[in-house]
Amino acid sequence: MTAEPPHTGPKPGSPLGVAAIGYAFMGKAHSNAWRNVAAFFDVPAVEQKVLVGRHAQEVAEAATRYGWAESATDWREVIARDDIHIVDICAPGWLHAEIAIAALEAGKHVLVEKPLANTLAESEHMVEAARAARDRGIQSMVGFNYRRVPALAYARQLIADGRLGTVREIRASYLQDWLADDSAPMTWRLRKETAGSGALGDIASHAIDQVQYLTGTTVTEVSGRLHTFVGRRPGPDGLEDVTVDDAAWATLSLATGAVASIEVSRVATGRKNSLRIEVYGSAGALAFDLERLGELEFLDATAPAEEQGFRRIVVTEPGHPSMDAWWPQGHMIGWEHTFTHQVRDFLVGIRDGEQPAPSFEEGLQVQRVLAAIEESAAAKSTAIQL
């Protein structure tokens, strides 16, 4: 007797049931997206069924506030339910592989936060599970939400349309300062066994994804350096060793011959959430800063020299990516909207039976670059081929 295939879809005419796992930072941002996506975009109907966390009372309060019908404390029970069709993983990296693989095997579509996982081996297993699930019509996606900043999506279009000519150099820095204070406490983000790495996996993952996304190419060689400036921080039982990096640097060779530099830090005093990207090509250049995410600077080097200069494009025209669903031009959107766009693309992929981007394979490619930076850093910045 053959086993029943997993239940993969709602009854005709019924909404897709969603469960989110994790109700803190990303759980809150994703809940907001699930709540408002259908109000702005043409997507299949969804129902926010269950929010999952470890502490019953806190997760119940969060579920009420964020618009979930129920809360639960055991993700395994939740992914076994027939009325759950989508699992949205907003838990820390050490749980990504276990939950994502179990959910895919149970026939649920899976959206997982970045980075894909804490290790290359886990990421590879996730890709295998995603491929097997895709063959059964089950979709999966990794949450590199900055792909959904309209200014960055527009930057990608300009590059693809050849407006920069041949892209030669990319500078990507992602600087934060929430660990600049030596007395900032230990968290799961500062332990290798829970976070995998520090600023590297947390924010260089975004920068590397952007370099590959904007240019449509992949990294082929890496030279990296990692550094921990504050080696011990206060934990619940006294000072604890920090086992991840505070900051990371890398130079990346791209398949096209372009070269990118990456600089990320969580101790960059005064920088709150500064993802800056500059792209220099033979016919033009672009500059972006997440702290002004509605703007893109563009220089057209084919204009007469006397007229050249970076122009500031306010990315709110209906023709800009994702903007026609929001407000009249000039009315800005923010960081949280990127998660709504992410959920829209995920739902459209599910509806159309097409792999939404970024796939787990693309997430794995970023993990390979992260692993190569670590390997290079451990070998005094020796170049590592991918």
Ligand SMILES: NC(=O)c1ccc[n+]([C@@H]2O[C@H](COP(=O)([O-])OP(=O)(O)OC[C@H]3O[C@@H](n4cnc5c(N)ncnc54)[C@H](O)[C@@H]3O)[C@@H](O)[C@H]2O)c1
């Ligand atoms: N895309 C972005 O811009 C962005 C920003 C921040 C974090 N992230 C990513 O999101 C993920 C979560 O980070 P965060 O900042 O939300 O972390 P967080 O510490 O704020 O929240 C983690 C949540 O996971 C829950 N959790 C932990 N163990 C659990 C378990 N066994 N069962 C159920 N729930 C459990 C916790 O209760 C908590 O609600 C990480 O992968 C992180 O890298 C992405």
